[in-house]
Amino acid sequence: MSVDLSNVRNIGISAHIDSGKTTLTERILFYTDRIHAIHDVRGKDGVGAKMDSMELERERGITIQSAATFCNWKGKDINIIDTPGHVDFTIEVERALRVLDGAVLVLCSVGGVQSQSITVNRQMTRYKVPRIAFINKCDRTGANPERVTAQLREKLGLNAHMVQLPIGLENDLVGVVDLITMKALYFDGDNGEVVREAEIPAALQERAKEKREELLEAVSMFSDELMEVMLEEGEIAPALIQAAVRKGTLALEFTPVFVGSAYKNKGVQPMLDGVNAYLPCPTDVENVALDLNHEEKEFAVSNDPDDPLIMLAFKLEDGRYGQLTYVRTYQGKVGKGDTVFNSRTGKKVKIGRLCRMHSDEMEDIDFCGSGDIVALFGVDCASGDTFSSGDISCSMSSMHIPEPVISLAITPVDNKAQINMSKALNRFTKEDPTFKTFVDHETNETIISGMGELHLEVYVERMKREYNAEVQVGAPQVAYREAITARAEFNYTHKKQTGGSGQFGRVAGYMEPLEEGEYEFVDAIVGGSIPREFISSCDKGFQKSLVKGALCGSAVTGVRCVINDGAYHAVDSSDVAFQLAAIGAFKEGYMKAKPVIMEPIMKVSVEGPTEFQGSIMGSINQRRGIIIGTMEEGNYTVVEADVPLSEMFGYSTILRSLTQGKAEFTMEFSAFRQVPKTVNDELIKKYQSEKKNG
Amino acid sequence: MGKKDLVMNNPLRMLGLEKKVQESGAGMGLVMARAGLGKTAILVQIALDSMLWGDKVLHVSIGEGIDKTKAWYDDILALMTAEKKSESMQATITELMQKRMIMTFKESNFSQVKLEERLDDLVQQNIYKPVCLIIDGYDFQAGTHAALQEFKDFMVRRGLKMIWFSAVTHRDDERKSAAGIPAPCHEVDDLFDMVMFIAPKDNAIDLKILKCVSCAVNAGTSLTLDPSTMLIQKA
Numbered sequence: 001m002s003v004d005l006s007n008v009r010n011i012g013i014s015a016h017i018d019s020g021k022t023t024l025t026e027r028i029l030f031y032t033d034r035i036h037a038i039h040d041v042r043g044k045d046g047v048g049a050k051m052d053s054m055e056l057e058r059e060r061g062i063t064i065q066s067a068a069t070f071c072n073w074k075g076k077d078i079n080i081i082d083t084p085g086h087v088d089f090t091i092e093v094e095r096a097l098r099v100l101d102g103a104v105l106v107l108c109s110v111g112g113v114q115s116q117s118i119t120v121n122r123q124m125t126r127y128k129v130p131r132i133a134f135i136n137k138c139d140r141t142g143a144n145p146e147r148v149t150a151q152l153r154e155k156l157g158l159n160a161h162m163v164q165l166p167i168g169l170e171n172d173l174v175g176v177v178d179l180i181t182m183k184a185l186y187f188d189g190d191n192g193e194v195v196r197e198a199e200i201p202a203a204l205q206e207r208a209k210e211k212r213e214e215l216l217e218a219v220s221m222f223s224d225e226l227m228e229v230m231l232e233e234g235e236i237a238p239a240l241i242q243a244a245v246r247k248g249t250l251a252l253e254f255t256p257v258f259v260g261s262a263y264k265n266k267g268v269q270p271m272l273d274g275v276n277a278y279l280p281c282p283t284d285v286e287n288v289a290l291d292l293n294h295e296e297k298e299f300a301v302s303n304d305p306d307d308p309l310i311m312l313a314f315k316l317e318d319g320r321y322g323q324l325t326y327v328r329t330y331q332g333k334v335g336k337g338d339t340v341f342n343s344r345t346g347k348k349v350k351i352g353r354l355c356r357m358h359s360d361e362m363e364d365i366d367f368c369g370s371g372d373i374v375a376l377f378g379v380d381c382a383s384g385d386t387f388s389s390g391d392i393s394c395s396m397s398s399m400h401i402p403e404p405v406i407s408l409a410i411t412p413v414d415n416k417a418q419i420n421m422s423k424a425l426n427r428f429t430k431e432d433p434t435f436k437t438f439v440d441h442e443t444n445e446t447i448i449s450g451m452g453e454l455h456l457e458v459y460v461e462r463m464k465r466e467y468n469a470e471v472q473v474g475a476p477q478v479a480y481r482e483a484i485t486a487r488a489e490f491n492y493t494h495k496k497q498t499g500g501s502g503q504f505g506r507v508a509g510y511m512e513p514l515e516e517g518e519y520e521f522v523d524a525i526v527g528g529s530i531p532r533e534f535i536s537s538c539d540k541g542f543q544k545s546l547v548k549g550a551l552c553g554s555a556v557t558g559v560r561c562v563i564n565d566g567a568y569h570a571v572d573s574s575d576v577a578f579q580l581a582a583i584g585a586f587k588e589g590y591m592k593a594k595p596v597i598m599e600p601i602m603k604v605s606v607e608g609p610t611e612f613q614g615s616i617m618g619s620i621n622q623r624r625g626i627i628i629g630t631m632e633e634g635n636y637t638v639v640e641a642d643v644p645l646s647e648m649f650g651y652s653t654i655l656r657s658l659t660q661g662k663a664e665f666t667m668e669f670s671a672f673r674q675v676p677k678t679v680n681d682e683l684i685k686k687y688q689s690e691k692k693n694g
Numbered sequence: 695m696g697k698k699d700l701v702m703n704n705p706l707r708m709l710g711l712e713k714k715v716q717e718s719g720a721g722m723g724l725v726m727a728r729a730g731l732g733k734t735a736i737l738v739q740i741a742l743d744s745m746l747w748g749d750k751v752l753h754v755s756i757g758e759g760i761d762k763t764k765a766w767y768d769d770i771l772a773l774m775t776a777e778k779k780s781e782s783m784q785a786t787i788t789e790l791m792q793k794r795m796i797m798t799f800k801e802s803n804f805s806q807v808k809l810e811e812r813l814d815d816l817v818q819q820n821i822y823k824p825v826c827l828i829i830d831g832y833d834f835q836a837g838t839h840a841a842l843q844e845f846k847d848f849m850v851r852r853g854l855k856m857i858w859f860s861a862v863t864h865r866d867d868e869r870k871s872a873a874g875i876p877a878p879c880h881e882v883d884d885l886f887d888m889v890m891f892i893a894p895k896d897n898a899i900d901l902k903i904l905k906c907v908s909c910a911v912n913a914g915t916s917l918t919l920d921p922s923t924m925l926i927q928k929a
Binding site: 154157613614617618621626627628629630631632633638640673674 | 753759760763764784785788791792795796797798799800803808812815816818819821822
C-alpha cells in the first residue's frame with residue numbers, strides 16, 4: 001500500500017446506460033495486470049465482464065451494483081468504483097460519488113450527451129467531483145467525438161476540450177493523437193496492450209495543430225507561465241500544459257476530453273495516464289465532517305494518517321463472504337484487530353478482517369490509511385455510518401437518500417420460498433436504503449417498494465436467482481400518501497366491560513398538519529389526567545394509525561398529534577386500553593382534519609428529434625403532466641415535465657411508437673403532490689370496494 | 695395569504711398598469727437595464743401577473759436552460775409566499791404553474807420564424823395556447839426594426855395579448871431616442887407600447903416607466919424594489 005497520498009486516486013466511472021463503462025473498466029483491469037483475459041459485458045463468451053459479478057448484470061449487460069476494485073497504473077494506486085447507469089439505481093451512483101475524489105465521465109461517441117449523462121453530471125457537480133471525459137465507441141458507425149465535446153460544453157456547461165484526436169473513425173479507427181505531446185499513439189498486440197508512439201499522420205497534422213491551439217487557449221487561463229510562453233511564441237513543454245490542465249480540472253473549471261474505443265482496445269492507456277495526471281489525490285480535495293461535540297460544526301478532515309481515525313461506511317453487501325462494509329478512510333489509519341467507534345450507535349466495533357475488493361474477489365490487507373477505499377468484514381452497521389477512533393466524535397455529512405415511489409406485492413409460492421424471501425429482503429434492505437419492504441397486515445402480502453419498475457424487477461430476479469425464492473408478483477402500485485390539511489379536535493373514550501378485567505382510557509387533544517417531517521407527538525397533559533406510564537401508549541396508538549389512512553389505505557404523513565386531556569381508571573386502564581383509545585381518537589379526528597391523497601410526481605425528461613416535439617408534448621399532456629419547458633438542441637428537443645408516476649407505467653412503449661423509436665426518456669422522483677379530485681374519488685372508491693370484498 | 699396577496703404584490707399592479715396590460719390588447723413591452731440588475735426577475739413578476747389573471751404564458755429564454763429559468767419562478771414565488779405557507783397557497787402555485795411553459799433556444803438558433811413554428815406546433819395540437827409571451831435574452835444589437843416589426847405582426851396573427859422583451863443597456867452608450875429610450879432600443883422604441891427601466895438608486899432599485907402609450911400612468915412614475923429580492927420594497 002502506498003503511504004504517499006499523492007500516489008492515490010479514488011475514482012468513479014459514470015455514464016449513461018450502455019456507454020460502455022463496464023467494458024472500459026474491464027480493459028483498465030487488463031492493462032493494469034489485475035486480470036489476464038478480457039471478457040465481454042454480455043457474457044457471450046460465458047464468463048462476463050469482471051466488474052459485472054452478478055449473474056443478472058452479465059445477462060442484461062447493465063451494471064446494477066457498483067463494484068469496487070483496485071489497480072496500480074504507473075506507480076499510482078487507483079481505487080475504482082464502477083457505477084450503474086440506469087436512473088433507478090441512482091443511489092449507487094450517489095454513494096460512489098460521495099466517497100470519490102474524481103471521476104471519468106464516459107460518453108458514447110454516437111449517442112453523445114444523453115439524459116442520464118445529464119443526471120450523473122448534476123450529481124458530480126453536487127459532490128464537487130472533478131472529472132475527465134472519455135468519448136468511447138469511436139469505432140461505431142456515426143461516431144463524432146467533436147460533436148460530443150461540443151455537447152459537453154452546451155448541454156452540461158462544462159469547459160470541455162479535447163486533449164486527443166482520433167486517428168480515423170468508425171471502422172478506420174486505428175489510434176489517437178495526443179495534442180499535448182503532439183505524438184500519434186497506436187495500440188499494438190492482440191489486445192492493444194503495446195502502446196506505440198509515432199509521428200502524427202500527415203493528413204492529420206493541420207487539424208491537430210488547430211485543435212492544439214484551441215486547447216492551449218482554453219487552458220492558458222489556468223497558468224500564467226503557460227500564457228507567458230504562448231505570448232513569447234516559445235516552445236511549450238508538455239509538462240507545462242499538463243500542469244495547467246490539472247489545475248483547471250481540480251478547480252472544476254476544465255474537463256479534458258479523451259477519445260477511443262474500449263471494445264476495440266484503443267485509447268484506454270492514455271486515458272489512465274489522464275487519471276494519474278489530472279484527477280485529484282485525496283489531499284487535493286476538501287472533505288468536511290461534522291463535529292458532534294460542537295453542535296455539528298463543520299470541519300475539514302486532515303487526510304493525515306497520524307490524526308484520529310475518520311472513516312465512512314458507504315456501502316454494505318451481504319455476499320458469499322458474509323457481511324462486507326465498504327469504507328472510505330478520510331484521516332487516520334486502521335489495522336486488523338483494532339477497535340473503532342460507530343458514531344451513530346456509540347458502540348465499539350472490532351475490525352476482524354480488512355480487504356481490498358476486486359469486484360467479487362478480495363485480497364486481505366493488514367491496515368489501511370487515509371484516502372483508502374477498502375472493505376471490512378463482519379462489522380454490523382448501516383450504510384452512511386461514520387467510524388472514528390474514539391478520541392474524536394464526528395460524522396461525515398449525510399447522503400441524500402430519495403424516498404421510494406413505487407411498490408409491488410410479492411407472494412412466495414411455497415414455504416421454502418417464504419424463508420428464502422425473508423433472507424433476501426433482509427439483505428437487500430440493509431444494502432440499499434431506497435429499497436423498502438413491509439407486510440400489509442390486511443392482505444398479508446409482502447410489499448416491496450423502490451425507485452422504479454426496473455429497480456424492483458431486478459430485486460425480484462435476484463431473489464429468484466441468488467436465494468432460490470420463487471415469488472408471484474402483483475401489478476406495480478404507486479406509493480400514495482395521505483396527509484391532513486386542517487387542525488381537528490378529538491376526544492375519545494375507549495371502554496370495554498365484557499367480563500374479567502375491563503379496559504378504560506380517554507384521550508383528548510387535537511391533530512394538525514406538520515410542515516416538515518412525518519410525525520410528531522406532543523404531550524401537553526397537565527395535572528396527570530393521563531398517568532405518565534400511559535403517555536407512550538398513546539404515542540404508540542397514533543403511530544399505528546399512521547400505517548394505513550382511512551382514504552385509500554396509504555401511509556399518513558405530516559401529522560402532529562397533541563394530547564392535552566384524558567381520563568383513566570385505577571383498575572381498568574392499561575397500555576392496550578390507551579393504545580386503543582389513541583387509535584379511536586385518531587380515527588375521530590382524522591376525517592375532520594380534511595385529509596387528502598398525495599401522489600409521487602416524477603421529473604420526466606424526454607429527448608427526441610424536434611419533428612416529434614408535438615407528439616411528445618401531447619403524450620405528456622394526456623398523462624396529467626405539467627410541461628415545464630422545451631429546450632432546442634440542434635435537431636433535437638428536450639421536453640421537461642412533471643408527471644404523476646401512476647401515469648408513467650408503460651410510457652416507454654408509447655413513446656417508442658409515437659417517435660419511431662427515436663426518442664427516449666428518463667425520470668426521477670420530484671415531490672409528492674395532492675391528487676386531483678377525480679383521481680382522489682377514484683382511489684377512495686377503489687379502496688372501499690377492496691375493503692368490502694376482503 | 696392567497697391569490698389576492700400575490701396579485702397585490704406585483705409591480706404592474708403597484709404601478710397601475712394592470713388595466714393597460716389586460717384591456718388594451720396586442721402590445722409590446724420592454725424591460726431595460728444594465729446587465730445583472732434584475733430584468734429577468736421583473737419579467738417573471740410580469741409573467742406571474744398574467745398567470746394570476748388566468749392567462750397562459752410562454753416564457754422564451756434565449757441562451758439559458760430550462761432549470762435556470764424555472765429557478766427564477768421558484769425563487770420569486772418562494773420569496774413572495776415565505777411568510778405565509780399554506781395548503782391553499784401550494785394549490786394556487788400548482789395551478790399557476792399549469793399556465794406557464796418555458797421554451798429555451800440557443801442564441802444562434804433563435805428567430806421569430808422558428809418561434810412561430812414551435813408555437814404553431816403547440817397550438818395546432820391543442821397542447822398549449824399562450825396569450826402572453828416573455829422573450830428574455832433577445833439580441834437588440836443585432837435585431838433590426840423590420841425584425842421586431844415581424845414580432846408585432848406575429849403577435850396580431852396569433853392573437854397574443856402582450857409580448858414582453860428584456861434589453862441590456864450599456865453604461866458607455868449614451869444614445870437615446872426622442873422619447874428618452876436608451877440604446878440599443880432607441881431606434882425601435884416606436885414599436886413598444888410600454889418601456890420600463892431598472893436602475894440602482896441609493897440602497898434600492900428603481901423601476902421607472904419610460905413610456906406608456908395611451909395609459910393613465912405618466913412616464914416617470916416609479917416604484918422602489920428591494921435589491922436583495924427584486925420584490926416591491928416594504929415601507
